[in-house]
Amino acid sequence: MEIREAVRQRRSIRKYKDTEIPEQVLKEVLEDALWAPSGVNRQNWFIYAVRGEKKDELLKAVAGSGKYLKPRLETLYKKEVVNLTMSFFTNLGGAPVILLVYIPKNIVEIHPAMSNRERYLAEHERFVNLLSASALIQNILLLAKSRGLGTCWMTAPKYNEDQINEIMGITDKELVAVIPIGYPDQNPPAPPRKGEKIRFIGFNQPV
């Protein structure tokens, strides 16, 4: 699959087939994804692939996080969309595997009076780790797409991060994303992309 195709045709999948992912395929997707760039090549990220009983425990924690997102969704979307999203939270669309992406825990104090440099000095570690983990996550999403797998990058479960970390027995890391992964059982339309996001400066011709 062409990179352009994978980028443009990847969709957030919220309904999955009841089909297991061959372990080799999952392993290859995750190992290939690790070739993402990372700040000073620290590769400061961790991926957990979870299925079975632990996944069922995680689902309960994720389901409980939906209520924190609901009020925001209600200001943005119609009732049907809100209800669909909420029902996705109950079982993550039946995905056979849940991926969790973590970075090392690094919580620092920042305040509005700080200059940009002071702020960056203070939160540099977390900032760079978050961006690096995001590159890793996008790799997972695109590689999964190229193998016929669907995914949904999720941050709303962070509302219940304490519960998720307890289930996972994790104390020294910060949760970046929860990603259900499996074979898609839906083909959702592409939400339109907004224009006017790119400015060409110093180009001779209007592009």
Ligand SMILES: Cc1cc2nc3c(=O)[nH]c(=O)nc-3n(C[C@H](O)[C@H](O)[C@H](O)COP(=O)(O)O)c2cc1C
């Ligand atoms: C940082 C980030 C957080 C997201 N969190 C959630 C989430 O918590 N729940 C969810 O259903 N989708 C979540 N999404 C998916 C977006 O809703 C989705 O990417 C967007 O609507 C565009 O649709 P597409 O991915 O099909 O192109 C998230 C996406 C990103 C990049």
